[in-house]
Amino acid sequence: SQQGEEDPQALSIQEGENATMNCSYKTSINNLQWYRQNSGRGLVHLILIRSNEREKHSGRLRVTLDTSKKSSSLLITASRAADTASYFCATLNQAGTALIFGKGTTLSVSS
Amino acid sequence: GAVVSQHPSRVICKSGTSVKIECRSLDFQATTMFWYRQFPKKSLMLMATSNEGSKATYEQGVEKDKFLINHASLTLSTLTVTSAHPEDSSFYICSARDAAASGSTGELFFGEGSRLTVL
Numbered sequence: 001s002q003q004g005e006e007d008p009q010a011l012s013i014q015e016g017e018n019a020t021m022n023c024s025y026k027t028s029i030n031n032l033q034w035y036r037q038n039s040g041r042g043l044v045h046l047i048l049i050r051s052n053e054r055e056k057h058s059g060r061l062r063v064t065l066d067t068s069k070k071s072s073s074l075l076i077t078a079s080r081a082a083d084t085a086s087y088f089c090a091t092l093n094q095a096g097t098a099l100i101f102g103k104g105t106t107l108s109v110s111s
Numbered sequence: 112g113a114v115v116s117q118h119p120s121r122v123i124c125k126s127g128t129s130v131k132i133e134c135r136s137l138d139f140q141a142t143t144m145f146w147y148r149q150f151p152k153k154s155l156m157l158m159a160t161s162n163e164g165s166k167a168t169y170e171q172g173v174e175k176d177k178f179l180i181n182h183a184s185l186t187l188s189t190l191t192v193t194s195a196h197p198e199d200s201s202f203y204i205c206s207a208r209d210a211a212a213s214g215s216t217g218e219l220f221f222g223e224g225s226r227l228t229v230l
Contacts, residue, residue, distance in 0.1 A: 033218060035221075040202070040224070040226070041223055041224065042115075042117070042204055042206075042221035042222050042223045042224050043155070043204070043206070043219075043221040044221070045218035045219065045220070048218060088154060088155070093157070097143075097160055097168070098145055098157050098160050099145070099157075099206075099219055100157060101147075101154045101155045101157075102154060103153070103154045104153075104154050106152070
């Protein structure tokens with residue numbers, strides 16, 4: 001079963017705009033991760049935020065975590081056409097052995 | 112970063128045949144590898160956790176006899192889709208964790224996926 005649920009399912013923006021994707025999860029977590037997938041390709045790890053962190057930055061990426069609401073957001077600033085991809089949040093399963101992925105947000109950035 | 116190689120990237124087979132997909136960690140040892148299945152425009156569904164030298168742990172609803180997983184070495188896991196049928200057509204993705212570098216909560220490294228089409 002899936003742990004995370006991303007919102008929105010699809011997002012279309014213009015280059016230069018910011019893109020915000022949200023993720024909600026169900027159980028308690030040690031950390032939450034965000035991954036990116038280009039169409040028909042494997043996934044690439046973007047960023048990991050631990051449960052005791054509220055915000056983390058990596059380049060143009062900003063991730064927030066609200067454990068009280070069981071939610072996280074991924075913000076991509078100054079988006080580029082190359083940011084076009086699907087973005088997934090992921091958390092460990094209850095056994096702590098494997099990553100479970102949300103449904104993903106498909107981002108389209110037009111130039 | 113660590114590299115995971117998955118082969119073949121695309122395979123087309125006839126119904127009833129078996130197909131083997133390989134997943135290799137190229138520059139690290141992976142005691143645990145994971146196999147996911149992804150339907151078009153959908154998320155990744157965990158199929159099984161592959162443990163080196165022991166039996167794989169399958170998720171609920173995944174047929175063990177249908178999807179055979181072997182993890183014979185620290186750098187290789189294979190998924191064999193046996194007696195494939197059109198409904199098995201999907202995108203299969205493997206991933207691995209570099210336990211030495213990232214520990215049990217760290218990132219996963221993914222292969223590029225294998226697109227299986229069963230005619």
